[in-house]
Amino acid sequence: AYQAKSLTIKQTATVLQQLESFHLQFTAITAQRTGGGTAKMYALSGRSLWEATDKNKAGRVLRDFTNKLRERVPSEDEFVAGFAQLKFSDENTKQKALVRYVLQRIDAHLRKGAPPDYDKFTIEHVAPQKPATGKPAVRMADIGNLILVPQKLNERLRNETFVKKKQLMTTDLVPMDDVLKKASSWGDEEIAARSKAMATLACQKIFAI
Numbered sequence: 001a002y003q004a005k006s007l008t009i010k011q012t013a014t015v016l017q018q019l020e021s022f023h024l025q026f027t028a029i030t031a032q033r034t035g036g037g038t039a040k041m042y043a044l045s046g047r048s049l050w051e052a053t054d055k056n057k058a059g060r061v062l063r064d065f066t067n068k069l070r071e072r073v074p075s076e077d078e079f080v081a082g083f084a085q086l087k088f089s090d091e092n093t094k095q096k097a098l099v100r101y102v103l104q105r106i107d108a109h110l111r112k113g114a115p116p117d118y119d120k121f122t123i124e125h126v127a128p129q130k131p132a133t134g135k136p137a138v139r140m141a142d143i144g145n146l147i148l149v150p151q152k153l154n155e156r157l158r159n160e161t162f163v164k165k166k167q168l169m170t171t172d173l174v175p176m177d178d179v180l181k182k183a184s185s186w187g188d189e190e191i192a193a194r195s196k197a198m199a200t201l202a203c204q205k206i207f208a209i
Helices: 009-029 036-051 055-072 076-083 096-110 151-157 162-171 178-182 188-206
Strands: 121-125 146-150
Touching: 009 055, 009 076, 036 055, 076 188, 096 121, 096 146, 096 188, 121 151, 146 151, 151 162, 178 188
Parallel strands: none
Antiparallel strands: 121 146
């Protein structure tokens, strides 16, 4: 019999990526719980795949499984609302791992060429956590204010002005989304706009099934 272990590398990679994207949307971002229906779907799909007698039948099982995942993903509005709640700062570290992962996937999507060694990257707050003058932005910890940069660049950015930070990031070829590219100043309004734009990109492109 054709067995799951006989799947091609491409098929295996695709289904694993779809599962990852599903649980990123369903569990991590929108905080929904998978119930017995989802567990049953996994079990039935796994059994059907195990019993498939040729690659064509296995392909149909996988396509059916993909369609079932798509039926269960949260709506874009739900995703955007959940995404807007992602935060990280020195005082708010609970979601650091998730925030870092999402920023890494966005960086990889925007970047041209081979991905870098993300172990050498750190999370930068575009509007600083501790500005030299005045109070931090209200939305300072929001994901729309965060970007991954190389550790050495992070040390140079520190509390520089937005214009100087943007110049340094551009020189260092840090991939920037359209909101960041077009901005001439940076505050709560820009952070909120970028959070929404990042959420839309993540939902429609990066984590789409």
